[in-house]
Amino acid sequence: MIYTKYSLYDYILILSFLISISHTISQNITIGCYYGPNRFPHIYLYAVEECNLAKCIPGYNVSLKLIPRSTEQGPNILYAAKTYSNYVTYVGPHISQLASGIAALLGYVNRPMMGSTETSPILSDKVQYPTYLRVCPPDQLQGYSLAAFVKQFSFTHVNVIYTSDIYGEALSNIVSKTIQPVVISMSRSFSRDSTSDLLSLLLDEVIASGTKINIVAAALNETISNSLIKTITKKNAYDGYVWIFTDGLVSASTTEYGQSPKGIIGTLPGYNESRYNNWMDKYNNRDNSRRYPEFGPYLNSTGGWDPYIYDSMWAVLYGIKSTVLNGESVYDGKALLARTKKIKFEGLTGTVYFDEMGDRSGSLIQYLNYNGVSWVKKGYWIDTQGVVISDSIVWPGGRNNPPLARNIESNSSSKSTNSHLVLILAIIFSVVFVVTLVISIFLWRKKQWKMVKIAPTGKVCLVFTDIEDGDTLWEGFQDQMKEVVVLHEKMIRRIIEQYKGYEVKTIGESFMVSFNNCVNAIGFCNEVQMSALHINWPPSILENPSCAEQHDQENNLIYRGPRIRVGVHYGEMDAQINDRLGTIDYFGRHVNIAARVSGLAKGGQIIVTEDVKLELDKDISASYLVRRLGSCDLRGIGDYELYDVVHQGLQGRPFHSIETYRYNQQKDVNILEKIRKVKPGYSLCWGCSRLLKCSNCTDRDTEYDDTSSQHSRGSRESGNTKYLQHEKISVINSLDIQDRDA
DSSP states (O other): OOOOOOOOHHHHHHHHHHHHHHHHSSEEEEEEEEEESSSHHHHHHHHHHHHHHTSSSTTEEEEEEEOOOSSSHHHHHHHHHHHOOOOOEEESSHHHHHHHHHHHHHHHHHHHESSSSSSOGGGTTTOOOOOOOEEEHHHHHHHHHHHHHHHHTOOOOOEEEEEESHHHHHHHHHHHHHHHSEEEEEEEOTTTTTHHHHHHHHHHHOOOOOOOOEEEEEOHHHHHHHHHHHHHHHOOSTTTTTEEEEEHHHHHTTOOSSSOOOOEEEEOOOOOOOHHHHOOOOOOOOTTHHHOGGGGGSSOOTTTTTTHHHHHHHHHHHHHHHHHHHHOOTTTTHHHHHHHOOOOOTTTTTTEEETTOBBBOOOEEEEEOOOSEEEEEEEETTTTTTTEEEEEBBTTEEEEEEEOOOOOOOOOHHHHSSSSHHHHHHHHHHHHHHHHHHEEEEEHHHHHHHHHSSSSSSSSEEEEEEEETTHHHHHHOOOHHHHHHHHHHHHHHHHHHHHHOOEEEEEEEEEEEESSSSHHHHHHHHHHHHGGSSSSOHHHHHSTTTSOOOOOTTTOHHHHHSSSEEEEEEEEOEEEETTTTTTEEEEHHHHHHHHHHHHHHHHOEEEEEEEHHHHHOTTTTEEEEEEEEEEEEETTTEEEEEEEEEEEGGTTTTTOOHHHHTTTTTTTSSSHHHHHHHTTTTTTEEETEOOOOTTTTTEGGGGTTOOOOOEEOOOOOOGGOOOOOOOOOOOOSSSSOOOOOO
């Protein structure tokens, strides 16, 4: 027998070889990353590098696929539809409007998506975006912080200026609802691409209003934000005025102001400064220009949104780690989403964890003050604590005290001759004001707590209503939709009172309403459908195919105006009192069921669960029909027997069986098979981001025969009512989708 003698060097080589083999057998997982021009991908990459070096996820190596985002919805959604099975999750794209389309598609295929700077309130809707999470605080909180800041300094009047987009309109709406009793002197919208001449006209209106306090809710690029600042200075609307900018302006103007005037106030989501500064020193001291040469001037971290980008990637990585450690597949979208929702860690932005809607919990909004060179933190706002001002604010013109809301300078001669009269009037006014304020607060609180007392508890019938294709109507008819919302809300609230319901809350055009019993709830639902036929809707809205009049075969009017869809469920609700607002809200499984059912309803349809149907069977005086739809698998809940309730006067409305919805509930086929199984020709509607044949598709594209459709929407051009068509995109049948299902 021959023995081979190995040296110590030979053993070291063998050991090195075995270690290299162990590294090569690690599995690779990829995360899709949508990003804008040169913004933020290096922060994502840095977090992934840290994770891999620390072997954070046992047995796995993480890589990042950088996906340059398009400025249009279609290409972004198309890419996700083709490649979703390649990536365990997605991050980006840093713009709420683009994120909504991608998130809607990923919700259908159970792929999680993590946001970092997308703050729009619509992304909190878990019916439309069930797999979307985000680390940044939603715009609702920023709106509350703006109103609280104005009240903190006792300003009595304010102007609200906002961009005519989802971001600006949402913030303006929140501020308007929460800023009372402060008077809004002027509320004006402007385009994100306004010229200097249009901005000049806007500033003329501000000056003419006589009000000096101005909130600007806008997301602008550097060019337009600097043009706005120059116009403010040129119009002498600086000294003696107060300008409060939201994060969309602060982010665009962190370093570009140069010689801009001091004293501007800004709001921005906050972060842990000491922790971030330590991290920033470590990050900026690396040779980033060699590591990421393609990202040019954006390599160094300067604050702003960078901490949220970093924490959002670590939220994804911790979610993947938790899934692996629990023995589940990272390609199981439901498992990954559930594990990510439960993570909790200390990040650069504080403690990171999520509420039941997938929004960040425990967020704060910081108040910044521009000193002519940079933004300086002066305080913050937290929902549970209110406004905290930690340092003195320098107001425009170098003033140490805030100006009055409407009168900056006083007439000294008038003061000297009428000082006693002014003092007496001031005392009288102050006493009257304080008494009135105390009485108003008392009556308001009394009304709120009275509402709490009448709110149903225990077994509750919960109703969700929504306007079908509301987002599409807003795109085409912004001015008319403002009138539609007023008419719609007035009608809903009148009927709530008529049927003794309790308005829980509103989200956009959606209402959440509770009732003591199912009979009153269905009476409310039927009355909503009947009343909507006779509302004086704007004529241009009625010309839209999705809102036009329709008659049945017997010429009975069955549709007119925006289509309202309704979902109803009956069960034991978990009720909770909001001490700050004095209202009741509901939580738990039964709320999710009601929301899921509402999401299945078509415009003009009322869908109820079997629990509701059993209660309705006791109503011997019913003036409606109850029709069985079938059993449906509600996402994340299980199978439920569903029914369709129709008022006798609306029996001509089409009957939708549950098979209409079943294609997106099947789990054993991929997305392509789901589409083909229902009916050839079904496609992805880029307008409403739904995987179905759109009911508004009125034209055919001969280039794709009869398997492609174009979705109509209203035009904003000159207020006319012609209909634009979405870009021609091939249907799902032509997509090269892989056969791995979520």
